[in-house]
Amino acid sequence: MLTYLINGISLGSVYAIIALGYTMVYGIAKMLNFAHGDVIMVGGYMAFCATSYLGWPAIPSVLFSVLVCTVLGIVIERLAYKPLRNASSLAVLITAIGVSYFLQNTALLIWSSNPKAFPNLVSLPNLSVGSIQISSVAMVTVAACIIIMVGLTLFTDKTKMGKAMRAVSEDKGAAQLMGINVNGTISLTFAIGSGLAAIAGVLLCSAYPTLMPTTGAMPGIKAFTAAVFGGIGSIPGAMLGGILLGLIEIFGKAYISTQLSDAIVFAVLIIVLIVKPTGLLGKKVNEKV
Amino acid sequence: MSMLSVENLHVYYGSIHAIKGISFEVNEGEIVTLIGANGAGKSTTLNTVAGLLKPKNGSVQFEENSLLGIPVHKIVGKGMALCPEGRRIFLQLTVQENLEMGAYSRPGSEIEASIEEIYQRFPRLKERHKQIAGTLSGGEQQMLAMGRALMSKPKLMMLDEPSMGLAPILVEQIFDIIKELNEAGTTILLVEQNAQMALSVAHRGYVLETGRIVTTGTGAELLEDDAVRKAYLGG
Numbered sequence: 001m002l003t004y005l006i007n008g009i010s011l012g013s014v015y016a017i018i019a020l021g022y023t024m025v026y027g028i029a030k031m032l033n034f035a036h037g038d039v040i041m042v043g044g045y046m047a048f049c050a051t052s053y054l055g056w057p058a059i060p061s062v063l064f065s066v067l068v069c070t071v072l073g074i075v076i077e078r079l080a081y082k083p084l085r086n087a088s089s090l091a092v093l094i095t096a097i098g099v100s101y102f103l104q105n106t107a108l109l110i111w112s113s114n115p116k117a118f119p120n121l122v123s124l125p126n127l128s129v130g131s132i133q134i135s136s137v138a139m140v141t142v143a144a145c146i147i148i149m150v151g152l153t154l155f156t157d158k159t160k161m162g163k164a165m166r167a168v169s170e171d172k173g174a175a176q177l178m179g180i181n182v183n184g185t186i187s188l189t190f191a192i193g194s195g196l197a198a199i200a201g202v203l204l205c206s207a208y209p210t211l212m213p214t215t216g217a218m219p220g221i222k223a224f225t226a227a228v229f230g231g232i233g234s235i236p237g238a239m240l241g242g243i244l245l246g247l248i249e250i251f252g253k254a255y256i257s258t259q260l261s262d263a264i265v266f267a268v269l270i271i272v273l274i275v276k277p278t279g280l281l282g283k284k285v286n287e288k289v
Numbered sequence: 290m291s292m293l294s295v296e297n298l299h300v301y302y303g304s305i306h307a308i309k310g311i312s313f314e315v316n317e318g319e320i321v322t323l324i325g326a327n328g329a330g331k332s333t334t335l336n337t338v339a340g341l342l343k344p345k346n347g348s349v350q351f352e353e354n355s356l357l358g359i360p361v362h363k364i365v366g367k368g369m370a371l372c373p374e375g376r377r378i379f380l381q382l383t384v385q386e387n388l389e390m391g392a393y394s395r396p397g398s399e400i401e402a403s404i405e406e407i408y409q410r411f412p413r414l415k416e417r418h419k420q421i422a423g424t425l426s427g428g429e430q431q432m433l434a435m436g437r438a439l440m441s442k443p444k445l446m447m448l449d450e451p452s453m454g455l456a457p458i459l460v461e462q463i464f465d466i467i468k469e470l471n472e473a474g475t476t477i478l479l480v481e482q483n484a485q486m487a488l489s490v491a492h493r494g495y496v497l498e499t500g501r502i503v504t505t506g507t508g509a510e511l512l513e514d515d516a517v518r519k520a521y522l523g524g
Contacts (some may be wrong), residue, residue, distance in 0.1 A: 160389070160397065167379045167390050173341055174377040175362040177370070179394030179441065 002132050004254045005247070010138035010207065012246020017200040018223030019238035020152065021193030027169040027233040028139040028189040031092045035076060035099035037220015039194050042103060043069045043201030044118065044126040044211050046113060047248065052118045074187050082183070093211035100217075107213035118209035121202065128216050137206045151193075156235065163190065169233070174222025183184060222249075222262075223267050231282025240280055292317045292445055293338065293369075298347035300330075300337050306398070307333045309500040311388075315445065320467065320477040322487040322508070324521060325497035331480040332374050334497070335449050339371040340364045351445070366394040370443035374450045374480075376434040380423035384414050387422050387433055391440030400440075407436040430461040435466065439475075446470065447478045450522050454485065458485070465492050484521040488512045497522075 018040060025033045046068045050061035080099050084092050124136035156162035168175045168185045176182055204219055205211050222245060230241025246263055252264040272280065293315040300308035308330045315321045323331045336342045338349050340361035349356045351369055359367075379387050388407055392400045408415035411432045417425060422433060423448075431451055438446055448467065452460040464486050471477050471490075481487035488494050491508040496517060504517060511517050 160393070163382065163386050163389060164393060166382060166386075170379050171377050174379065175390070176341070177339060177365060177373060178390045178437070179362050179365040180390070181360075181362045271321060272480055 004250050006132070006134055006138055008247035008250035009243060009248070010135075010141045011250060012226075012243035013141045014200050014204050014207070014219065015223045015226045015245050016145055016201070016239045016242025017148055017196050018219060019227040019242045020148065020235060021196050021200075022227040023225050023230075023232055023234060023238040024189050026227070028165060029077075031081065031089065032096060032224070033081075033190075033193070034093070034096040034220070034224075035080075035103060036193065036197060037216040037218075038100050038103035038107075039069050039072060039076075039197040039216070040201040040204065040219060041211075041213060041216030043070060043198030044205040044215055045046050045107060045116075046198065047202045047205070048116055048118055048211055049224065051121065054063070058123065058159060061121065062199070062202050065202060066195045069198035069201075070191045070195040073190040073197075075280060076194075077187060077190040078163065082186075100237050105215045111211075111213065115210040115212045118205040118211045119186075120206070120209070122206055127251070131172075135207075137203070141203045141207065144203060145239070148196060148199070149235075152235055161185075161188065222265065225265065228279055229269050229272055231279030234279070234281045237279055237281035244280075290317055291315065292352060293478065294348075294350045296347065296348045296350075298334070298337060300333055300342055300346045302333075303343050307500055308337070308344070311495075311497070311500070311502050312347075313495050313502060313505070315476060315478050316477040317444075317476055318471075318474070319492045320471050320479060320490055322481055322494040324484040324487055324511075326521070327361070327482070328499070329497040330500040331497055332449050335371060335447050335478070335480055336373075339447065341371075346404070362394075363501055365441050365443075365450070367445070368444040369441070370438040370439040370441045370445075370523065371447045372434050372449065372451065376430050378422045378430055378433050378437065380421070382422055383419055383471070384422055384425070384433055385418040387437050388414075388440050391437035393480040394441055394445070404425055405438055407439060410439075410469075413437050423514055427454055428456070428462070431455060431459070431463060432466075435463075439470070443475065445476045445478060447480075448483060449480045452481065452483045460486060484517070485512075 006236030022033065022037050025031065043065045046065035047061045050056040050064045076099055080095050081092060084095060122136045122140050126136050127134040127139060156166055164180045165185055167178065168180060168182055172182050223242065226241035226245040227238050229245060248268055249265050250259050252261040256264060291314040296312050297310050298308050299310055311334065323334060325331050333342065340356060340359060351367060356364060360426060379390060385423050388404050389400060392403055413429055414436055425433060439481050450461050455463065460483065467477060467479065468490050479487055479491065488508040493507050494511045495502050496504040504514060
């Protein structure tokens, strides 16, 4: 029982980190970046290459992966989404799906479809509390999630750039009138989201160490669900949604059915959206005219 | 010296010719108002001057420098602020954060003193500085919008329908503040549907009709003008 709880929170933390990327990009650019899941996969491969081919130690490998994904995020935004800033949201959505396929197929060309065994980057001992074993990967994952959450909250609440980000997410035109560079802010959001995706990729592959070009697809969809579940656009919502989703998935697998666990996850989403369409922590804006 | 000079401006929304060659100027120290009915092109004109819309033809010069082609977010740093129609304050940010955003183009060290100045002018905002802006009343939101625009220390402040949706007593208060700001040295370009109020505070006014300027004169002249009275002042 406790083991399931720990596994659920750990998996949920990975979803939460991915969901943050979805929710931030949605909040600022008002688009669903369906290529986000594949950035996770790229992050996994980058860390894999750095350790297995170049023989780098864990921390530089992770930093390398974050760096590559951050740049990748900015490039994707510039090349694929920026030209569509004033296009219909359907065009942007389809482009995002296109980018997703592009990344998957590029990975397929480079690394082939054979699964790679992801190296163990977390070389800490597992923790035993009584009869329960807590894996070091789970601890690192939860710790990373908490650090990211606190860091992002401080960033958006306290820094000038973070406040500008919130202003842009609410009203781009008014933000420009204040002197805020909206394009720069959007780039920054993609950079942060993609950097987080890299971290999520490393954590995910550490917990489930098979790496394939499609590795990011399912966690990407789940994390998107988590973001909607928690209330898309809301940072605490993404965290809450991610963790709940991880718990539901693990408990569903353990007590109901392994095969149906994904169905249960999405069923919960549907119920939440029927009862509370804005998601758990979604903002309802009251506007005065 | 003319601070803002707009020459033969043409603006389109897609194929709709919204502004059909208007020219006007605002001199340093003046309050100038653009009045006209709904859809005359008043807001379009202000948004074009602020850089939010791109004109097809014509020129916009601020202190003898052309503003065309400069990205919107760089214009505020030149000393011009627009307090937009419908206020457009950041409803999910606090009052204080809204004011900080207004000073985004200025160095951080000067901001605190400026916020104090704004609080002195608008004590209500000080009382509510930690509140989320969306919880303010309409009048308070208008004050916040004006305070936010003032945070950039503009030489020219453009106000788009500051009286919209406000009770008469608040409208008077807003216009008093506009006069005070002007007396303190800020040049004002005011767009209003409340022509009576606008003309009574303005030094000069321009009357817009379907994208063209049809009449111009001092505030007092326009208040006396028969055509203007008929069309905009209820006889």
